[in-house]
Structures are given as structure tokens and as C-alpha cells.
Amino acid sequence: MSRPILSRLLGLSMALLLTIAGAARAHEIRPTIADVEVGAEQVTLTLRITLETLLAGIDLDSVQNTNDAPEAALYDMFRAMAPERLEAALRADWARIGRGFLIEVEGQRLTPVIAAVDIPAAGDLELARDSILTVTADLPPGGAGVRLGLAPGYGTFVPRQVGGGDDAYEGFLAGGEMTPELPRAEVLTEGAGAVFLRYIGAGFEHIVPLGLDHILFVLGLYFFATQVGPLLWQVSAFTLAHTITLALAATGTVTVPASVVEPLIAATIVYVGVENTLGWGNVRGRTALVFGFGLLHGLGFASVLGDYGIASGRFVQALVGFNIGVEFGQLAVIAGAFALTGWFIARPWYRRAIAIPASLSIAAVGAYWVVERTLL
Structure with missing residues (x-):
């Protein structure tokens, strides 16, 4: 040469x-973390999540920073919103956004419902804003467990089944990947080797x-x-x-x-x-x-x-x-x-x-x- x-x-x-x-x-993109409680009749996900990326429709699997996305200006608009306005925008667009939260029992897709939203004040606009979104879904009769994931484009997903102590299952999933079946009657656990490899x-x-x-x-x-x-x-x-x-x-x-x-x-x-x-x-x-x-x-x-x-x-x-x-x-x-x-x-x-x-x-x-x- x-x-x-x-x-x-x-x-x-x-x-x-x-x-x-x-x-x-x-505007660094961070994983969505979910504390998962699987009851006999309902599953509850308490998510630490950046709502603005979902509202803007950014493909979180293809960018590492919101400034790189075609929807950057739309993200910035949502990022500057007061909490009550952002929550209203989320609820108004939930029919679309909710489809990205994958909750399945024996292959049957369940419908997620917003149970609560906690959004901080806008604060420093140069930093991503973490909101707490609580989502529930009613489980069908029977004892089959639940599989969870985020749709492609929703970014990295870290689900953690609560109630099982340090050995409880904790996933590290790309968009479109699903957890193993999380049981209703007990908590799924994993070995130290799985954590190490992840x-x-x-x-x-x-x-x-x-x-x-x-x-x-x-x-x-x-x-x-x-x-x-x-x-x-x-x-x-x-x-x-x-x-x-x-x-x-x-x-x-x-x-x-x-x-x-x-x-x-x-x-x-x-x-x-x-x-x-x-x-x-x-x-x-x-x-x-x-x-x-x-x-x-x-x-x-x-x-x-x-x-x-x-x-x-x-x-x-x-x-x-x-x-x-x-x-x-x-x-x-x-x-x-x-x-x-x-x-x-x-x-x-x-x-x-x-x-x-x-x-x-x-x-x-x-x-x-x-x-x-x-x-x-």
C-alpha cells in the first residue's frame, strides 16, 4: 500500500x-432492567427504563447513542417534557409501545397493562432519564410458567425474578430473545457459571x-x-x-x-x-x-x-x-x-x-x- x-x-x-x-x-443508551414477580394469576414487571427512546421509536439495537438515531430531535423533545406530559404521551401511545413487551405463556401472547409510572423531573437534558414503569399481565388458568422479553429494536433487557435471593434467575437478553420459563410456584435459579459467562x-x-x-x-x-x-x-x-x-x-x-x-x-x-x-x-x-x-x-x-x-x-x-x-x-x-x-x-x-x-x-x-x- x-x-x-x-x-x-x-x-x-x-x-x-x-x-x-x-x-x-x-444520550447514552442503557439496558432496561426489570424486577419480575410471577404470581398465581398475574405477572408484574417493575422496569427501570428510558421511556423517551420508546416514544421516539428509536431502534435501540442499531445505535449506542440517541444522537446517532434519525429520531434524535423527537427524542430530545420528549426528553425535555415534564413528567406529567411524558406520562400522558406514553399512555396515549401504549397500544403501539406495549406490543414490544413480550409476555408469553405456552406460546400465548399476553397483553401488558400499565399499572404505575414514576418519571423524574427533566433535570439535566444531556443525561438519559430513568423512569420506573410498572406493567402487569393477567395469566391464564393453569400452572404453566411465563417467558419474557423485549421486541427487536427495544434494546438490551435484564430481567430478574424476585423472591429467590442471590440465586434467582437474572437474564441478559438482546432484543427479541426470551427468558426461560419462569415458574409460578417457585423462583427459577441459576448457577455461578452462568453469571460468570454472561x-x-x-x-x-x-x-x-x-x-x-x-x-x-x-x-x-x-x-x-x-x-x-x-x-x-x-x-x-x-x-x-x-x-x-x-x-x-x-x-x-x-x-x-x-x-x-x-x-x-x-x-x-x-x-x-x-x-x-x-x-x-x-x-x-x-x-x-x-x-x-x-x-x-x-x-x-x-x-x-x-x-x-x-x-x-x-x-x-x-x-x-x-x-x-x-x-x-x-x-x-x-x-x-x-x-x-x-x-x-x-x-x-x-x-x-x-x-x-x-x-x-x-x-x-x-x-x-x-x-x-x-x-x-
């Missing part, structure tokens, strides 16, 4: 990075495709390295460090506001990009620095585990699985970068034509995020 072509590709890459940077924070997937997903800031940080490490061994040590040091602070933050031992953590994470991206460009440091010094930055990134990961509301008895399995998934995600980013540019690392022009322009792009995006997360 010639250097002019490489330069054009890098220019397009920088434009893409700057584009996605502007959408990385404002959080490996959650950790991987938080890097690829959702973790744009963490992806750029790992790419910053990649464009500094000229050998695989030191790079893998740095990535492992990063994982070890964020495991420590993630555990401390997720258990409430350490609490740092996101308004402080997020700009600092962006600043770490700026630093590695600038250091790559200026040629500072050495492998040992970079590894120690990466460990320190990993402690900061772990505080950023903490909100993710909080989104899933892990039962206390499953915390260790979830934490270990999540961090393994993060490590796999980071290695996937490195593998992708190597597949695109690894052929040229030994070339004398690699640093000048690829590593430095890419590092400058990474630093520019990080600088944009520092400003956005601090001032906007």
Missing part, C-alpha cells in the same frame, strides 16, 4: 473519529462496540509499541489496575463523581497520543503509567456494573467475568489494528506515515472530549 493511499486512509479515519467523538456522551459478554460489549474512549486509549498503546510482548504487558497492567478500582467503586468503597472521572479519562487519551507523537518515555515507564491510568478507567467502568444491579452474592463472579470480557475486548481492538497496520511496523516510514498521524488523531479526539465533558 503506497504512502499517499495510507495518508488518505488516515485522514478519513481522523474524520470518522472526530465524528463519533461528538456523539459519545450526550458478564464476560457484558465486559466485551462495553469495549467493542460501546467503549469508544477505552478503544482509543488501547489504540494509543498500540501505536506506541513496536513489539507484541511489551504491548500485551501494558494491556494486562491496564486490566489489573481497572479491576482494582472497579471493585472498590462498585462496592461503594471509593466514590468519585462521573463529572470528575470522565474528563480525566479523556485526558489520559490526550496524554498517550501526545507522548506517542513526541517520542517520550520507554516501555517500562509506559507500563507503570498505563497502570496508573487504568486505576482511573476502572472508576469509569463502575457505572456499567451498576446498570445491571448485580446481586451481592454474585458480585465476585460478575466482576471477574466482566474484567475478562474487557480484556478480550481490548485484545480484539489490538488484533484489528494489527490486521490493518501490522504489516508496516518494520518499515522505516511506519512511525512518520502511520503511528504519528494516528496518535495525533487520538489526541485530538481526547482533547475534544476533555472540553465537552468539562464545559458542555
Whole structure:
């Protein structure tokens, strides 16, 4: 591949990075969490949910941020509504929205009914608003259990059957997927292995495709390295460090506001990009620095585990699985970068034509995020 072509590709890459940077924070899409009570005659779902996305008709399986959706302006309109107006809009459109809540008994689709809605005040319009929606459905006679899910386009669904303690079933479902049958007379339970595997997937997903800031940080490490061994040590040091602070933050031992953590994470991206460009440091010094930055990134990961509301008895399995998934995600980013540019690392022009322009792009995006997360 010639250097002019490489330069054009890098220019397009920088434009893409700057584009996605502007959408990385404002209206993040989070999973819908449901506490599920299955009685003899009725099933009740108490959902923590972002109602505005459903009212706007956003396909939550295809975007990670509402700003990326064609319905972004409609979402913003609903996001600014007072609670009573938003509830009125929900009830008026429930015939359509309710079809996306899948409740089945032996293949028979049940009709969900709104039992209660609790919507906070509009508050900071740059943050997603979590509402509490309680939905019920009458069960047909008999003892058959209930299967639940959200329709395709409704995003990730985390149902939890209440009443069974730490071993109660907790799912992690994509749009269109259904739970196993949740019994009426008892609570479905699951083993520690199932929790562990589920959080490996959650950790991987938080890097690829959702973790744009963490992806750029790992790419910053990649464009500094000229050998695989030191790079893998740095990535492992990063994982070890964020495991420590993630555990401390997720258990409430350490609490740092996101308004402080997020700009600092962006600043770490700026630093590695600038250091790559200026040629500072050495492998040992970079590894120690990466460990320190990993402690900061772990505080950023903490909100993710909080989104899933892990039962206390499953915390260790979830934490270990999540961090393994993060490590796999980071290695996937490195593998992708190597597949695109690894052929040229030994070339004398690699640093000048690829590593430095890419590092400058990474630093520019990080600088944009520092400003956005601090001032906007």
C-alpha cells in the first residue's frame, strides 16, 4: 500500500473519529432492567427504563447513542417534557409501545397493562432519564410458567425474578430473545457459571462496540509499541489496575463523581497520543503509567456494573467475568489494528506515515472530549 493511499486512509479515519467523538456522551443508551414477580394469576414487571427512546421509536439495537438515531430531535423533545406530559404521551401511545413487551405463556401472547409510572423531573437534558414503569399481565388458568422479553429494536433487557435471593434467575437478553420459563410456584435459579459467562459478554460489549474512549486509549498503546510482548504487558497492567478500582467503586468503597472521572479519562487519551507523537518515555515507564491510568478507567467502568444491579452474592463472579470480557475486548481492538497496520511496523516510514498521524488523531479526539465533558 503506497504512502499517499495510507495518508488518505488516515485522514478519513481522523474524520470518522472526530465524528463519533461528538456523539459519545450526550444520550447514552442503557439496558432496561426489570424486577419480575410471577404470581398465581398475574405477572408484574417493575422496569427501570428510558421511556423517551420508546416514544421516539428509536431502534435501540442499531445505535449506542440517541444522537446517532434519525429520531434524535423527537427524542430530545420528549426528553425535555415534564413528567406529567411524558406520562400522558406514553399512555396515549401504549397500544403501539406495549406490543414490544413480550409476555408469553405456552406460546400465548399476553397483553401488558400499565399499572404505575414514576418519571423524574427533566433535570439535566444531556443525561438519559430513568423512569420506573410498572406493567402487569393477567395469566391464564393453569400452572404453566411465563417467558419474557423485549421486541427487536427495544434494546438490551435484564430481567430478574424476585423472591429467590442471590440465586434467582437474572437474564441478559438482546432484543427479541426470551427468558426461560419462569415458574409460578417457585423462583427459577441459576448457577455461578452462568453469571460468570454472561458478564464476560457484558465486559466485551462495553469495549467493542460501546467503549469508544477505552478503544482509543488501547489504540494509543498500540501505536506506541513496536513489539507484541511489551504491548500485551501494558494491556494486562491496564486490566489489573481497572479491576482494582472497579471493585472498590462498585462496592461503594471509593466514590468519585462521573463529572470528575470522565474528563480525566479523556485526558489520559490526550496524554498517550501526545507522548506517542513526541517520542517520550520507554516501555517500562509506559507500563507503570498505563497502570496508573487504568486505576482511573476502572472508576469509569463502575457505572456499567451498576446498570445491571448485580446481586451481592454474585458480585465476585460478575466482576471477574466482566474484567475478562474487557480484556478480550481490548485484545480484539489490538488484533484489528494489527490486521490493518501490522504489516508496516518494520518499515522505516511506519512511525512518520502511520503511528504519528494516528496518535495525533487520538489526541485530538481526547482533547475534544476533555472540553465537552468539562464545559458542555
